[in-house]
Amino acid sequence: MKKLALSDEILMKIEKPARYIGNEFNMAKKDPAAVEVRFAMCFPDVYEIGMSHLGMQILYDMFNRRDDIYCERIFSPWTDLDKIMREQNIPLFALESQDPIKEFDFIGITLQYEMSYTNILQVLDLGQIPLHTADRREEDPIIIGGGPCAYNPEPLAEFFDLFYIGEGETVYFDLIDRYKENKKNGGSRKEFLEMAAEIEGIYVPAFYDVSYNEDGTIKSMKPNNPHAKEKVRKQLVTNMDDAFYIEKPIVPFIKVTQDRVVLEIQRGCIRGCRFCQAGNVYRPLREHSLEYLKDYAYKLLKSTGHEEISLSSLSSSDYSQLEGIVNFLIDEFKDKGVNISLPSLRIDAFSLEVMSKVQDIRKSSLTFAPEAGSQRLRDVINKGLTEEVILKGASEAFQGGWNRVKLYFMLGLPTETVEDMEGIAELSEKVAETYYEIPKEQRNGKVQVVASSSFFVPKPFTPFQWARMCTKEEFLERAYIVKDKFRTMLNKKSLKYNYHEADLTVLEGVLARGDRKTSALIEEAYKNGAIYDSWGEHFKNDIWMKAFESCGLDPDFYTTRERDLEEVFPWDFIDSGVTKEFLKREWQNAIGEKVTPNCRQHCTGCGAMSFKGGICYEAKN
Known part of the structure; x- marks a missing residue:
């Protein structure tokens, strides 16, 4: 031994x-x-x-x-x-x-x-x-x-x-x-x-x-x-069914964050949200076949003994064989005590029908990610969700037996106004109101709507890489505006609002957009005790502020400074597939509040199809 x-x-x-x-x-x-x-x-x-x-x-x-x-x-x-x-x-x-x-x-x-x-x-x-x-x-x-x-x-x-x-x-x-x-x-x-x-x-x-x-x-x-x-x-898998996939995952002795089998159903995303780095760098969309997933579902559950299987994807609702794989898992494993987890679903009638089959409605809450409180700002970020769709999804969920909803938003998005901020509380209120619009006999206790907002960080290889970030003070001011608006809502007892740490977000922005000079910053902070910075109880902002001073660096240079369209970024030497010209075009579309169709509706020529193996819906159809 x-x-x-x-x-x-x-x-x-x-x-x-x-x-x-x-x-x-x-x-x-x-x-x-x-x-x-x-x-x-x-x-x-x-x-x-x-x-x-x-x-x-x-x-x-x-x-x-x-x-x-x-x-x-x-x-x-x-x-x-x-x-x-x-x-x-x-x-x-x-x-x-x-x-x-x-x-x-x-x-x-x-x-x-x-x-x-x-x-x-x-x-x-x-x-x-x-x-x-x-x-x-x-x-x-x-x-x-x-x-x-x-x-x-x-x-x-x-x-x-x-x-x-x-x-x-x-x-x-x-x-x-x-x-x-x-x-x-x-x-x-x-x-x-x-x-x-x-x-x-x-x-x-x-x-x-x-x-x-x-x-x-x-x-x-x-x-x-x-x-x-x-x-x-960048290098990427072009044929997902030819790609290597794990058959015998390690099973920890202790409970870990994702204590389940994970079945990856596709890579990439068709949606084109302008804030989302993953949606851009993992383009184009590539799917596993239904037969491939059936085979691996058996192998993974058999080799681990796990009692839950999660379908992994940036946007699971967009997988073309979702109904097939979900029905297969239900038919084969539900009676064997295996739970099925479906993260990253868009809230529509089919998704709700699927979730009602695989979730214990009494124990679970539904998650929507409107990202912005107003339709104007959702158009700026190209979210592709209307208020009508959000409320219709919430109503159908409540009729299906759910009474708990989580709503995710971002504060500090480009062009954001006070009306957009207050819209977070107003949209949360409207979601709660849809619960009371359904017949009383269909309700399942009291409704609870929890809204959370993170603070926006402009990431590399997104159309928003030219955007400025808010300061810590600006982020908090916006959070207080939203919080105050929640206090005025009629259904405020059914509503709850949380927001992220502002100083942590500012530092994340510096490191996400940093150049080689920030290597010294990271080392200086580490040597003075910075560690486990993503864990709130261990993050020490004063250590980082002293490191900025010692290294002669200004955090605002990396965060709040306006970017010229011709500026050379630290990451410009990387070819991510999505062209800089496309990202510029999308940035200008954002400023003009112009919506870009998703890949399934229309090919917008982002450049990612230069990698063979992706699904270009316009080319297919």
């Missing part, structure tokens, strides 16, 4: 020791001495969050199918263990072998959320790996970043040897095979990075120089190595 990296004495002192011992059901077990490449897959957050991430499970299983690769897992130690590891100089270790991660060939870090950036430095620091790529020795692991935040990798450029832009199932094996070849030939670390830079979708920050204008904006970004490309083109 393997020896644990942590003693029994330490395990008894810390919260949830099962986070660190491995040996879960379906965990990969190999002899480290019998493989050629050791790959540590890292999620820079606590175990329960990381083990809920589908992408990490897919790549873990994919790598371990190869006999020459042993893929293991790393998560950020929680604050209690972090303290002990520093005091006792215990190096961070992988769960499977319990070996120090500094002994691995690769560490692949998932970049899921900007507020996890200090946790990345925690992992490297506890792993006894130099933070800066320039300081790493030949024997140190190659540090790779991938995931949605890799679409602007520049704030992390100092810390990563390379970034993988796009979906992980495509060129990873090519990368690893080149590593093996270089190792066999006695090649250096730099020689491998040069080989890696030749692969489509791989970005090596050290091979690029950035120059700046006098006002601090980027003048140019050019390769300084002949192996590096002018444009790094």
Whole structure:
């Protein structure tokens, strides 16, 4: 039996020791001495969050199918263990072998959320790996970043040897095979990075120089190595049924955030919401076939013993075979005690009919995401939802037995007015009123409408990347306007309003839109105690404000500053498929309050169809 990296004495002192011992059901077990490449897959957050991430499970299983690769897992130690590891100089270790991660060939870090950036430095620091790529020795692991935040990798450029832009199932094996070849030939670390830079979708920050204008904006970004490309083109799966998918997910000993089987039904989205980064960078839409999903539903439930299966997608209602897969799951598994979860559904008659079959109405609430309180602002963001549709959906839900509704909004959207803000309370009131318009005998107790608003962050590769962000004070002022309006509503006892943390949102905006200068900011904040910033109880805004001052950076430069249409962005060297010309056109459509049809209605020439395998509805029909 393997020896644990942590003693029994330490395990008894810390919260949830099962986070660190491995040996879960379906965990990969190999002899480290019998493989050629050791790959540590890292999620820079606590175990329960990381083990809920589908992408990490897919790549873990994919790598371990190869006999020459042993893929293991790393998560950020929680604050209690972090303290002990520093005091006792215990190096961070992988769960499977319990070996120090500094002994691995690769560490692949998932970049899921900007507020996890200090946790990345925690992992490297506890792993006894130099933070800066320039300081790493030949024997140190190659540090790779991938995931949605890799679409602007520049704030992390100092810390990563390379970034993988796009979906992980495509060129990873090519990368690893080149590593093996270089190792066999006695090649250096730099020689491998040069080989890696030749692969489509791989970005090596050290091979690029950035120059700046006098006002601090980027003048140019050019390769300084002949192996590096002018444009790094994202990689994506073109035929979903040919793509690798996990058959035996790891089953944790403890309850994790997503404690269920996840069946991915499609990638991409047809909707074109102008604030949504995922909807743009994951274009074009690509679907799994019904037969493929039926097969994997059996495999996943059998291999895990889970009693719930979730259909995963950015917009599940848009999957063309949704009725078929839902009816199949109900017919095959409902009587076996398996629950079916359907996130990301648009509220229409079919969706409500489906949900009434698969949900316990008495226990569940329905979620709508109008995003904006007025029709004018929903047109600006291209949400594609009218008030009539929202209220009709709410009415049908209430008639179907639901009495709890969650409404999600954003504050600080471009062109937002006081009327738009107050519209959040007014729309919530109208939703509650629809409950009292149905016959009393059809009602199910008292109605509850919970409205929540996050604060808007303009993300890279969206039409809103040119928009300014609000200041912390502006965000809070808008939240107070909405809160005050809720107090005047007739049904205020049935209404509840929550809003996000404003200072956290401002920092998220800086890191989402940052350039290479913000690497120093992240490091300064980390060294002064910033960690687990996405966890409200651990976020310390004063540490970050002092870091801005120490680094001579102004947060307003990255957030509230107006962008010229011709400005060079830190992420412009990436080809995401969606062209900058299309995004400019959509930005101008937003300012003009002009709605753009979704992909199923009309092809708007976004550029994503340059990637073969997507579904272009205009071309099909």
